[in-house]
Amino acid sequence: MxxxxxxxxxxxFVLALLALDLGVFNRRxxxxxxxxxxxxxxxxxxxxxxxxxGVYFQRGPDDAVDFFTCYxxxxxxxxxxxxxxxxxxxxxxxxxxxxxxxxxxxxxGAIVLRxxxxxxxxxxxxxxxxxxxxxxxxxxxxxxxxLFGEERKYDPAQSAAFRLVRKYxxxxxxxxxxxxxxxxxxxxxxxxxxxxxxxxxxxxxxFAVDSIPAIFAVTQDAFIVYSSNIxxxxxxxxxxxxxxxxxxxxxxxxxxxxxxLVLVGVKMLAGxxxxxxxxxxxxxxxxxxxxxxxxxxxxxxxxxxxxxxxxHK
Numbered sequence: 001m002x003x004x005x006x007x008x009x010x011x012x013f014v015l016a017l018l019a020l021d022l023g024v025f026n027r028r029x030x031x032x033x034x035x036x037x038x039x040x041x042x043x044x045x046x047x048x049x050x051x052x053x054g055v056y057f058q059r060g061p062d063d064a065v066d067f068f069t070c071y072x073x074x075x076x077x078x079x080x081x082x083x084x085x086x087x088x089x090x091x092x093x094x095x096x097x098x099x100x101x102x103x104x105x106x107x108x109g110a111i112v113l114r115x116x117x118x119x120x121x122x123x124x125x126x127x128x129x130x131x132x133x134x135x136x137x138x139x140x141x142x143x144x145x146x147l148f149g150e151e152r153k154y155d156p157a158q159s160a161a162f163r164l165v166r167k168y169x170x171x172x173x174x175x176x177x178x179x180x181x182x183x184x185x186x187x188x189x190x191x192x193x194x195x196x197x198x199x200x201x202x203x204x205x206x207f208a209v210d211s212i213p214a215i216f217a218v219t220q221d222a223f224i225v226y227s228s229n230i231x232x233x234x235x236x237x238x239x240x241x242x243x244x245x246x247x248x249x250x251x252x253x254x255x256x257x258x259x260x261l262v263l264v265g266v267k268m269l270a271g272x273x274x275x276x277x278x279x280x281x282x283x284x285x286x287x288x289x290x291x292x293x294x295x296x297x298x299x300x301x302x303x304x305x306x307x308x309x310x311x312h313k
Contacts, residue, residue, distance in 0.1 A: 006223065014230055018108060029097040029178045037241035044235030051231060055224070062278075066219040069282040070228035073218065076260060076289055077211040078232060079253055082240050084203045092196050098178045102193060103237040105180075106200040113205060114229050117212050122222040135213035136268035142210055143261030146254065161202050165195055214261060217268040218278055249300050256292030260285055 048071060056064035089099055124131045172189040176182045180194040215225050263284050267276045 010223075010227060014111065014234070017234070018104070021104065029101060031096040032100050032238075032241040034242065037238045040238035041235060041242050044231070044238060048231040048235065051227065055227075063219075063221065063224060065278050065282065066221065067224050067228050069218050069278050069285070070215045070225060071232055072282065072285055073214055073260070073264070074211050074229050074232035075235070076285060077207065077214065077257055078236050078239075079250075080257060081203060081207055081236060082243060083254070084207075085200065085240050088196060088199050088203070092192060092199075093175075094193065094196055095175075098175075098193060100237065100241070101178050102197050102200060103240065105197055106204065107233055107237060109197075109201045110204045110208075110233050111230060113201070114208055114212070114233065115226060117208055118222060118226045118229065121212055121216060122220055122225070125216060125220050132216065132268055135216055136265045139210070139214055139217075139261045139265030139268065143258045143265060146258035147262065159199070161199060162195070165198050171195070210261060214264040217264045218281065250293055250296040251299060252292040252296045256288045259288050259292075263288070 052064055052067050052071070055067045085103070088094075089102075094102065170187060170189050172182055172184065172191050174191070175193060176191050178193065179191055180197065182189050182191055212225070212229070215229070219225060264281070267281055270276055
């Protein structure tokens with residue numbers, strides 16, 4: 001079990017990292033290039049693995065495996081967020097130099113929301129164990145629906161959240177650089193960039209509904225679930241900028257994520273009768289990710305070869 005001091009120190013560490021990120025390295029709005037995004041992605045991954053090593057020495061190998069499995073599970077399921085971020089930014093016309101700032105505040109909000117969901121979820125599971133089976137059923141339903149259902153395109157401007165915020169908040173129709181609010185004729189008006197932030201936060205809530213119950217299939221240790229979630233989220237921004245232009249190449253990845261949800265749901269249900277080792281779940285996640293990414297790249301290469309092949313009359 002983690003002490004209150006552990007929670008305070010961990011959250012202080014995360015906030016210090018975020019302050020350093022926005023206050024020093026990204027103080028001025030700029031377009032995040034591929035090289036910069038790659039460097040930050042490596043930094044967050046190495047930091048996460050270093051923390052994982054710390055878990056190993058402080059809490060033992062079982063908790064270390066649980067942390068890494070939760071981290072990889074959250075990281076993989078977060079891939080859907082990347083697709084959605086690209087759609088929101090593109091539809092709302094957010095300039096590339098201001099996207100990092102929106103995602104920064106989105107991450108800060110996600111930390112608070114995820115923490116609330118995780119603590120509430122742990123309390124539910126500890127007091128009402130049958131909630132795990134509700135989570136399992138939800139994961140199975142969601143996974144099967146995503147696997148066999150028709151893919152629906154998301155249009156932020158047509159969402160209920162978009163209309164609700166526009167209806168009840170005074171808005172300016174013009175962007176004001178990287179500012180979320182402006183003062184006009186004595187009134188405080190929200191800019192479209194604030195609306196984008198709201199949509200990003202709501203997208204994270206929607207995906208947290210899937211990912212957090214999935215992680216409870218691995219462990220119900222609140223600190224392991226929370227810390228693995230936070231490290232996965234911290235690296236999400238740089239991963240977005242690294243893959244934003246090429247994310248459409250992984251056409252089979254959403255189906256792979258659906259399969260992962262189904263596998264995790266089955267593990268959660270089977271746990272009542274059969275012990276499924278976390279290492280087995282970890283291996284299954286890795287295999288599904290590798291196969292779907294590999295299949296996506298093969299399909300892309302086959303499509304290019306078809307288009308490039310000369311047509312003979």
